[in-house]
Amino acid sequence: MQSPPVDDMSDIYDLVIVGGGPVGSALSLMLARAGLRIAVLEARKPVPVSGDGRTLALSYGSRLILERAGAWPEALQPTPIQTVHVSQRGGFGRAVLRASEMGVPALGYTVSYNSLSNVLSDSLRETSVEYMWDATVVRVEPAVGETLIDAQFAAAPRRLRARLAVLADGGRGVLAQPHAAEAVASMRVKDYAQHALTTLVRSQHPHNGCAYERFTPDGPTALLPVRDRFALVWVAKQAQSERLLGLSDSAFLAELQQQFGDRQGRFLEVGARAAFPLSLRYAREIALPGVVRVGNAAQALHPVAAQGFNIGLRDAWGLSRLLLQSGPHALHGAALARAYVRARRMDRAVGIGLSDFLARVFEIDRPLVRSARGAGLWLLASGAPLRRAFTRAMMFGSSR
Ligand SMILES: Cc1cc2nc3c(=O)[nH]c(=O)nc-3n(C[C@H](O)[C@H](O)[C@H](O)COP(=O)(O)OP(=O)(O)OC[C@H]3O[C@@H](n4cnc5c(N)ncnc54)[C@H](O)[C@@H]3O)c2cc1C
Numbered sequence: 170m171q172s173p174p175v176d177d178m179s180d181i182y183d184l185v186i187v188g189g190g191p192v193g194s195a196l197s198l199m200l201a202r203a204g205l206r207i208a209v210l211e212a213r214k215p216v217p218v219s220g221d222g223r224t225l226a227l228s229y230g231s232r233l234i235l236e237r238a239g240a241w242p243e244a245l246q247p248t249p250i251q252t253v254h255v256s257q258r259g260g261f262g263r264a265v266l267r268a269s270e271m272g273v274p275a276l277g278y279t280v281s282y283n284s285l286s287n288v289l290s291d292s293l294r295e296t297s298v299e300y301m302w303d304a305t306v307v308r309v310e311p312a313v314g315e316t317l318i319d320a321q322f323a324a325a326p327r328r329l330r331a332r333l334a335v336l337a338d339g340g341r342g343v344l345a346q347p348h349a350a351e352a353v354a355s356m357r358v359k360d361y362a363q364h365a366l367t368t369l370v371r372s373q374h375p376h377n378g379c380a381y382e383r384f385t386p387d388g389p390t391a392l393l394p395v396r397d398r399f400a401l402v403w404v405a406k407q408a409q410s411e412r413l414l415g416l417s418d419s420a421f422l423a424e425l426q427q428q429f430g431d432r433q434g435r436f437l438e439v440g441a442r443a444a445f446p447l448s449l450r451y452a453r454e455i456a457l458p459g460v461v462r463v464g465n466a467a468q469a470l471h472p473v474a475a476q477g478f479n480i481g482l483r484d485a486w487g488l489s490r491l492l493l494q495s496g497p498h499a500l501h502g503a504a505l506a507r508a509y510v511r512a513r514r515m516d517r518a519v520g521i522g523l524s525d526f527l528a529r530v531f532e533i534d535r536p537l538v539r540s541a542r543g544a545g546l547w548l549l550a551s552g553a554p555l556r557r558a559f560t561r562a563m564m565f566g567s568s569r
Pocket of ligand 1: 187188189190191192193210211212213223224225226227282304305306307337338339341343365367402445463464465466469470472475476477478479480481
């Protein structure tokens with residue numbers, strides 16, 4: 170039988186952040202100089218993250234946020250995205266979004282999930298934030314005036330107390346239901362029955378900072394510029410994805426060529442392949458007194474619009490601004506929870522709605538729908554005000 174957690178009543182934090190992934194670490198950095206006592210509990214062992222095949226496209230707005238948090242080191246080796254080219258297979262219409270049109274140095278940047286996670290958690294070493302590895306939180310329970318956080322540490326179970334617990338665990342479900350509002354405690358889930366296959370590929374022609382998104386009835390295919398390669402995100406039905414994972418390199422490159430065409434010349438090399446099952450998961454509300462959700466713990470999106478981390482970072486930024494304004498004694502209050510829900514409502518709704526819409530609408534393979542999609546792309550291509558508004562929302566999110 171598991172021993173009960175050691176409850177040191179003096180172990181009281183202003184903030185306990187559950188999960189030291191990219192969003193939890195970024196939030197800690199934003200608050201590191203606020204004079205708060207902060208602990209981050211991370212389930213992983215203290216070794217660098219490796220082996221995650223994801224490349225993340227960070228928006229220009231995310232770069233500005235990370236810079237203000239002092240967390241945009243060149244160690245990230247970001248590759249700028251100057252142009253995004255959007256098209257659909259078997260239908261007319263294509264749109265091109267350009268950094269030059271928006272007056273910004275880049276629409277966004279690509280970084281690897283591994284280096285982003287490592288750089289952010291390493292940056293916390295020079296701060297007073299207590300980043301605890303090998304600490305798996307098993308239960309978070311809001312109580313009167315404080316929140317209880319039970320965690321399994323390498324040595325023993327332990328109970329921490331905090332004015333505010335921030336769930337940044339990617340949505341794995343540690344919030345105790347009986348005492349938490351249903352809309353905050355549970356996640357709505359929609360399985361897309363698709364996988365995202367990720368890898369790096371080298372093409373005959375240089376990318377020149379151009380990213381491609383090509384919609385097909387099986388799912389979207391994205392190529393993102395990364396140093397001298399492209400990161401490929403190939404969304405397909407599960408069986409198709411498993412088949413693609415099992416192909417030899419040359420057979421895989423041949424299928425990719427067929428899928429994508431010859432805009433970049435021939436595809437010459439492919440790296441290690443990985444696949445991620447895709448679903449939409451989100452909490453209807455993201456806060457109650459003593460507990461808030463950020464990042465994938467609040468909403469995990471289909472990667473079609475490359476918004477998951479970007480929106481999660483804006484959760485962290487919005488929350489950090491409210492915490493800095495309100496001061497330590499308001500951390501457990503209902504007013505703070507309400508203000509956070511209000512501040513994030515519009516951006517979340519647009520992010521969830523847009524990614525779900527794009528994931529579904531390009532799957533429908535009927536002539537009328539194809540034409541409507543083509544018309545949408547044509548509108549985006551020919552209407553500069555619409556295109557600029559869309560690009561701005563992709564870079565900075567949507568506010569009230
Ligand atoms: C194929 C793919 C491509 C993507 N591309 C993009 C993109 O281009 N742009 C973009 O913005 N987003 C993208 N995303 C989404 C992005 O990866 C996520 O939104 C982002 O990783 C969320 O970060 P997070 O810190 O909230 O959660 P996570 O990255 O899931 O981190 C959660 C952390 O919490 C820890 N943890 C979990 N449970 C516990 C526990 N019980 N106790 C303690 N610690 C715990 C985990 O070990 C982990 O370190 C993509 C996703 C996929 C699958």
